[in-house]
Amino acid sequence: MRSKTTRSSVLIIAVVCLMVLLSSGGIYTIYLTHTIRSDAQIINKLGIIRGSLQRLVKLEAQGTARDDIIGEIDSRIQEFNENKIVVYDDDHEIDQALDNLSLSWLQLKQMIYAYRSNPSEDIRQAIIDKSEEVWEKSNSMVLISQIVSERKLINYQISNAFFAMNLVLGLLIILLIKKYVKDKLEHLVNRDEMTNVYNxxxxxxxxxxxxxxxxxxxxxxxxxxxxxxxxxxxxxxxxxxxxxxxxxxxxxxxxxxxxxxxxxxxxxxxxxxxxxxxxxxxxxxx
The missing domain is CATH 3.30.70.270 (Reverse transcriptase/Diguanylate cyclase domain)
Incomplete structure (x- = not known):
C-alpha cells in the first residue's frame, strides 16, 4: 500500500513540475518572440538614423539646409529616449550606446547651425569629422542591437528545444499515468479490498x-x-x-x-x- 501511495505521490509531483515547466517555458518563449520583434524595429529605426545622417551632412556641406531631416533624426532618437520603442536589454548595452549617440548628435546639430551662420571651412571639416563619429556610434548601436538580438535568438532556440523536451516528457508521464490508472482499476476490480488477494x-x-x-x-x-x-x-x-x-x-x-x-x-x-x-x-x- 505504501509503495502505491508513494508512486501516486511521485506522479502527482511530476505532473505539477511538468505543468510549471511548460507554463514558464511557454511564457518565456512568448516573451522572447515579442522582444525579437522589438529588436527588428530597433535595428530598422537605427538604420534610418544612420542613413539620414549621411544624407544630412552631404546636403548641409553643399549649403542646402534640411531641417526636415534634422527633425526626422530628432524624432527617431526621441522615440528611444521616451521609450516609445521598447528596448529589451538586460545588460543595458543599447541604452548606453543610445546615450552616446544622443550626445554626439546634439553636438553635430549645433555645428550644423553654426555652419549655417558662418560657413567656414574649419566648421565644415568639423561637421564632417563629427558626422563620422555620429555615424560610427549609430553603426555601433546597430551592431550591439544585432548581437543582443542574436543572443535572444539562441535563447529562443534553446527555449523551443526545452519546450519540445518537456512535451516529450509530458507524453511519457501521461503514458505512466494511464498505466497507473489502468493498474489501479484492474486492482480494484480483481482484488479483494481487505486481504488484497484475488476476488x-x-x-x-x-x-x-x-x-x-x-x-x-x-x-x-x-x-x-x-x-x-x-x-x-x-x-x-x-x-x-x-x-x-x-x-x-x-x-x-x-x-x-x-x-x-x-x-x-x-x-x-x-x-x-x-x-x-x-x-x-x-x-x-x-
Missing amino acids: RRHFNEYLKLEISKSQRYAKPLSLIMYDIDYFKRVNDRLGHDVGDYVLLELTNLVGANIRKSDLLFRIGGEEFAILIPESIDVAFES
Missing part, C-alpha cells in the same frame, strides 16, 4: 481460462477450496476486527506457502480457493 469475480474468469488451457495443452490443473471453521463465532465473540485479523493472517500464511504460479482467491466471507496450474499431486491438511 470471486477474478476467480470465475481465471478458472475458465485455466480449464481451457488445461484441456488444450493436456496439462494437469488442481483446485483447492477451503473455509474457516467456526469463523462466525470469532466475529460474534471477539469482534469483527479480530475476525479481519484472522483473515489477513491466514491469507499471508497461505500466500507464503504456495508457488508463485499458484493463485489465491477469496471467494466468500471466510471461503478461499487456490488455483494450481500444472499440478495434480496436492496435499492439504485441514
